[in-house]
Amino acid sequence: MITTTTNYKSKIIEWSQKENKKAEYQVVKINGNQRYREFVVVLQINDAEIAQGKGSTRKKPSKKHLKMLAKSSKLQLSQLNLRQITNQMSSIKIAGATLNQTPLDWKGNQERIIAAINEAKSKQVELLCFPELAITGYGAEDLFLSQWFPQKAVSQLSLLLPHCEGITIAIGLPIRIGEKIYNTVAVIENSKIKGIVAKQFMAIDGVHYEFRWFTLGSPMRSLNTNWMEKKFLLEI
């Protein structure tokens, strides 16, 4: 699955800077009540209101704005101008990889991950997302509770670093810190670990019983990875 996303608001800002025009968004009205709020936002170019939009956040109406901006005769936007804006839109190519991982098949698991990274690179993917616990396989059961198994997962993660030049990946692995084990996603960007975040909402329905092994992560918290760098130095 490959998909492309666009931030229209920043595109309008970029366009206006290039054209040397002042672009401003202003919230002119807030409708609704405490549970649902609707923001009415106007886009002004050189102090003239050229488009208005409504949305549930202050940012939402911007896609509409761009369309209205394109249509606006006040700006005399030619097709060419619109095309220029479109061409300049920052986009990111994202892919998801699902792999047939098997607990304890360290070599096979690693090979499948590396093959997916290489395939993504060949397709100019910028962000490749793997499933949770992709490094070990999801169904490792009480091996997650051991000392050695999450440690091995970390060393497998470190072996992926050289394969991540020129790409960003998000990949799941268990991490033990003291007595606690976390079900985490590590983000590697251009061969560097940028952060590791632990799952906050455990699966405990049906066949899932993640509370047996994992401690909940805190919202908006990245695990401190200093300990990890030291570990890598020892292991590599």
Ligand SMILES: NC(=O)CC[C@H](N)C(=O)O
């Ligand atoms: N509910 C979840 O968090 C999903 C658990 C597990 N990854 C599954 O797909 O079965």
